[in-house]
Amino acid sequence: MFWLLLLLPAWAVAGLACTRLCLAALRAAAREATDTAGHGHALTLYEAAFLSGGPRRVADVTLVSMARQRRLLLAHTGWATVVDPRGRDEMERSVIGAIGPGGQSRIAPVRTAAAAADSVRALADRLVGAGLAVPDDTRSVAAAVRRVRLAAAAVCALGVAALALPAPDDMPRLLIALWFSLPLALTLGCLAITRMEVHPYARWASPTGQRLVGALLRQAGDPADERAYLTSVAVRGVHAVGEPDLRAAFAHREEYLGEHQRRRG
Template sequence: MVWVLFLLLAWGIAAVACTRLCLAAVRAAAAERQESVARDLTLYEVAFLAGGPARVADLTLVSMARQRRLLLAHTGWATVVDPSGRDEMEQSVIGAIGPEGQSRIAPVRTAAATADAVRRLADRLVRAGLALPEAGTTVASAVRQVRSATLAVTGLGAAALLTPGPTDVPRTLVAMWFALPLVLSLSCLALARIEARPYSRWASPAGQRLLSALTRQADDAEADRRYLISVAVRGIRAVGEPELRAAFAHRDRTG
């Protein structure tokens, strides 16, 4: 009766994943009802809500490079031109580069993304009801878990049907038993797709609304701010300068 063990494992995987998705959806609904502080977002806040700590680090690097206070070479190296950071994010980047004033971009980006300045930024956004807390499972990650559970249930069902050995239960009935947790997982995915989109790892529903409003208003901003808003929202894909794109592309290949 090996198939029974496979069935119990399939049910366990499906039940845990679907429960996490339901709990994440409940937390997201509670966050949507939570009152948020109505205010304008800074570029760093936009970057965090759109892409998390790594996006904040990328925005800081791009902003400093455009102001000629940081040189990002196409070889993947960052060189400090102006050692005076204008805010704590820039100071984190300069500190990550080190006293020699030069470092590869990948470790700088990693260090800046995990700096205390970014954690304080995240805490402020969470308190304002605009960002999701790190603790707990988000809807986006829960959906990924249910998708993985669906594949696992399918694999376990196939293994149960293909495993040789004596059994008093017809193969068709075994397949029907495994169809139950599979239907559970697929139903949760369908409901999540209908009720819980769009998914976000960082922004709460209130934060997503502010991001959407800012994106619509970006065309009215001055050129430099419009450019940086685009980088904050879309990441390095929005970088237009060939040298900067080469620098970040080199980081992606080596990082």
């Protein structure tokens, strides 16, 4: 009866994951039903950046905006140098503060520090209050779906392990497989229902926020226009940066992050 010792955790993993998914979906549906204020909201550049890529995207678009205005130099080597120390808004002042009193720093730590600034947190709170950004509980829908997928894989692995054990004389292997198919059917059924019934929540934007971001991008107009250019960067990320030197600067940022993570590992 060793297979029962594997069946019990299979049911526990599947049941817990599916319960969390159902609760997260219910909270998300309740919030969507009550959040209507954001439909007529006109997104700012920073708001579009947050809804598209979160706090780090806000830092990226701030860096690109300041660099194009020649108030910040982003070298192709991955360094940021302050040219104009007077920030025009809270986001720019956060970036300048992250660079430090020396006026020069690597881009990667500047981006990380600026993304964690109070101004970005206040922006996130405003967007959540307007029903445009997803709060932590709603954001957990995507995380709950991932947990159910992992639970399905775990049930399969436990089932294979149970079938590999010596089976009792009075228990056919087919019956053991059928017992494990029940928690597997539970997880797969929850995933199927979620795919049909629950909105495909992005990591940062609510369905209303996603629609506003899409409309903003469609209305961006001429790519040569500064506003349209920065809007594209806010929505698509630094991959939309057109200048080779700026792209090289952010490419160095990714290399720095990779090297830093390897050292920590």
